[in-house]
Amino acid sequence: MILNYLIIPNNNFFIKKKYTIVILHGLFGNKKSLYVMGKFLNKNLKYRIILIDIRNHGLSPYHKKMNYRYLSKDVLDTLNFLNIKKNIIIIGHSMGGKIAMNISQFMLFDNIKTIIILDIAPVKYQYYNKNILFALEQVYKTKNLIRKDVFNIMKLFIKNKFIINTLLKTFIDGKWEFNFPILKNQYKKILDWNLVPKWEGKIFFLKGEQSNYINKIYYKDIFFQFPNAKIYNIPNSGHLLHIENTKLVFNLILKLCYK
Template sequence: MLSRRAVLFRHLSLSKSSPRTFNTTIATRRPFSTTELPNGIKLAYDLHEPPTTDWDPSRTSHNAPPPIVFLHGLFGSKKNNRSMSKVFARDLQRPVYALDLRNHGDSSHHPQHDYTALAEDVEHFLRAHELQAPILIGHSMGAKTVMTVALRQRVALGALIPVDNAPVDAALKSDFGQYVRGMRQIQDAQVQKQSDADIILQAYESALPIRQFLLANLYRDTHDGVQKWRIPLKYLANALDKMGDFPFRDPEEARYEGPTLVVRGTKSHYVADEMLPIIGRFFPSFQAVDIEAGHWVVSEKPEEFRKAVVEFLQDKD
């Protein structure tokens, strides 16, 4: 029988949160950069910095708030988190690193794509940039990646925010397999217009926002004019089963005691009520917040997501 501490969590209510005011000055974003890791992978990232007009000269490297590292989900990229990263840099007055994980965006391609490999990349990145006690935020695939980093305990973290995924083995929705089939059909058709690619994809996904999300991975080859995928479909198709797995099984052997905010969409099945006890065993200090959204919590309800994260982290400063 689970102990009371193992299953205890505090459920946050957004509707009862006290209003806060934030500086509206825009954060700055440097042109994207890449970091070559010791394992040969090159990770691309955007760095969003707090507005210079809000810089506090009394803050030193010893008392400045820890940086945020923001990870996207499967078929996503750092661009998906660009707007929210700017907001966090502004509202929380700290740098935000939005990463492209391997096989996504502008980062390296590699046939190995599982949570151990993804976590190792993130750990190398944190060491390379000497990020002290960073806050890791990850959505979907990114959520399982940040949970894996925390449980491996190879780097010190300040807090953890997994978004709409749980530390369990659970098959991906069949939608992802359909997306791959549609993307392969687009690849074989060698279309030259993104609108033609969208027509093909409509047979596999009816929702325009999701199609736009997937089609953001296309680029036009300047040599032949063909729309081509920036992501390696072969590698990611082979990794779909692994994306449903989780590398840890026993909470008695691996546990992260630091502050953790689990954000879940009420219309999504990825963090069901019956998963909360196992989350509590792996992450005994976790809190949960429900947002009325599907799996794409950040894009569906950005203000609710912003509010939950900002209030959680401000309580930790």
């Protein structure tokens, strides 16, 4: 499946670049969720940036299956379509991080320079946030809403305004810019994980200090699958670490891209 994508800079795609950075958003996001990060990295590194809408998100095609093998293949199909096959840096947040890790088993080792994971571990999660799903469903079922209405509905179920405002970015023209019924149906697949073969390339995990997504009990799973992994703790942040501590996260990612 060829996914919808956004390229930075959009005016000189065919000029040869040293590296290409592929940025993968999290669940209920879209290619613009990490756009500010993409602009920052392009400005400072002069690398080509590809921001991608994962299937069932943004303007990418819808499909009822959402396991990580399919999601990884979609990204690889899109990169092949763009003739991007080597010198790749992959950055993924949450679900996008799981896709990035899963891609490691399908690409030649030397073709990936670096993988950077934002607040997710290579494990199967047993819990999920029922409040977020319930809030999204209430909005999905209600017609003729404006953004203010959506905010008022969601704040009844979600206390974190960072989360609400992030989700609101995907409420476009009176509806969610993702396929809520499919994502709800496939939610357990998104929480799931199958072990990947050991990948000994450069991979960095950025953990939100107040987040449980990279709990210390998951460190053994990280190092078993990615023996050369390094983990960085980001203070004053939770799962949305790139929003809650933007300057530190962006500058650290910039540094890691140079390594």
